Amino acid sequence: MAAPMTPDQWLKALREEGVTDIVEMPGWRTNNRNHVAAWGPVHATMVHHTAGEGSGLPNFCFNGTSDLPGPLCHDFLARSGRLYLVGNGRTNHAGRVASNAYDAVLNERATHPKPGPDALDGNTVSYGLEVENSGAVGRDWPAKQYDVAVRVEAARCRHHGWSADSVWAHKEATRRKPVDPRIPMDQFRDDVAERLAHDVSWNPGDTNQEEDMPITDADAEKIARKVLTIDGVIANPVSGTDNSHIALMTSARNIEIVVRRLETKEAAQTAVITALASKVGSGDDTAEIVAAVQKAIADAVIKVDVDINGGGAA
Template sequence: MATPLTAAQMYAALLAEGVNIVARPGWETHNRNHKGAWGPVHGIVIHHTAGVGSGLADYCSRGSSDLPGPVCHGFAAKDARTHLIGHGRTNHAGSGSAAILDRVIAESGGPFRPGPDEVDGNSRMYGLEIENRGDGRDPYPAAQYDQAVRWAAAICRAHGWTAQSVIGHGEWTRRKVDPSFPMDQFRRDVAARLNSSPAPKPPTPPKPSPSVLEPFPGATFFRVGRRSQIITEMGRRLVAEGCGRYKSGPGPEWTEADRQSYAAFQRKLGYSGADADGYPGPTSWAKLRIPKT
């Protein structure tokens, strides 16, 4: 049992453990504390995303209508970068077994056989999402897996916990099966890191730089045959917004699928008729927030 780490303490602990951090703007105050308690904390829950793609970090931050974000504290991407998503109460664990919580608190180890859902895990556990389809065939790149181990070890080290404070979502509740790798081995890997010396004391964490966005390239830019990385990045953001209408891609060439996807985004913003024709305008473009290429 412990008081939750502050955002600054978490950042410093992860940096010292060698986590390759991507600090999303505003992560320090992005939470659901208005929905319930955050803390005392007892352990860590490991998840897989059940999908892959460039928009998953955005999804983890935003969530969905039936599961509002943030849906985790950290997101370990396949490119071996770990995004800081939120700090405080997040929608990751849901309810779980009181018996499992007792084992985590006691650090008594497994077997972790969850019983009825009785306890609010969102108030008591940190959560890490790992990018993976979770089908048993999608691999976890070694560098990505190492980032997940370091993330869990950093929080355990900061709280003085052992690796027995780390469980999988499928060990917390009968409703889930993730992650799709053996948690006993993951705990052994976390324990091995905890038995090693941490990295030297980190420098003062830098403040996240503001996002640099792609300016509107003009209405005449979006025509059949146009090729540009800007179009690819636009498509990725449309997919992240749930508006993708692509059978493959998105790619760098403007196509009918791009127009249909953008029209879906315009309708999402409340436009209709000629204002939702699928051709970007400066107002909707600014709201799509496309990273500078």
């Protein structure tokens, strides 16, 4: 459960996360739909595309239409990378959402399933970012725009102590919006998780000693022990007024996500090499070898998932 951020908290979090090109639309601090229904507690933050492009979009998002009154989001992100602050409070961005999709963000699950039928009010529980994109197949997100989108979602997660698995797309939340937006969301969440695993001042491409050195088994064990120790601290906080355990918990969760994905990747690579080696000189045709490799990858990924989820990790 988290109380929604105040306008000042949001501005501060954005600036700390490196979002510098910000337009505060006049009245955004009190532009909301709180008079219609509840806002908060919040548990998630949603990515949308606008399904249209143009300079009128900030005002459109602010005002909405007679059928769908504004604000239509909390923030509007132009293709230039400029972020417009549109509303604070309840906004008309999500509509009704599926309960399995909500369960995935609420409990920060590693997988975000295809949404079932609409079941609950998404506007009460989720922030919403609208990203300017036509939605046409192949229409890109410029690098700057994508980077700011990652920073916006990371800023919300970091403030609340959430992992990147609190980020969802409109297409993951309801069957009504199957391509909103078209970007691969697991990759987007990986990019948010990478930000969260670093200090707030980190920029993509920054190098440091940690990343230049290969992780040895001993290092991996140390990291794992650290995560478990931090989890122990969190389970028994010494002081109820000390918020440092929230920051530690966020780091721990995001380290876990990164480690889990690295482990999956490594296991799959090992399985491929093993499968290929066993087929050398076997006389099997290409299709059989491909099938054997695909099965090896699938088995490896399942095994890692079972190992991790069966290990009692938080």
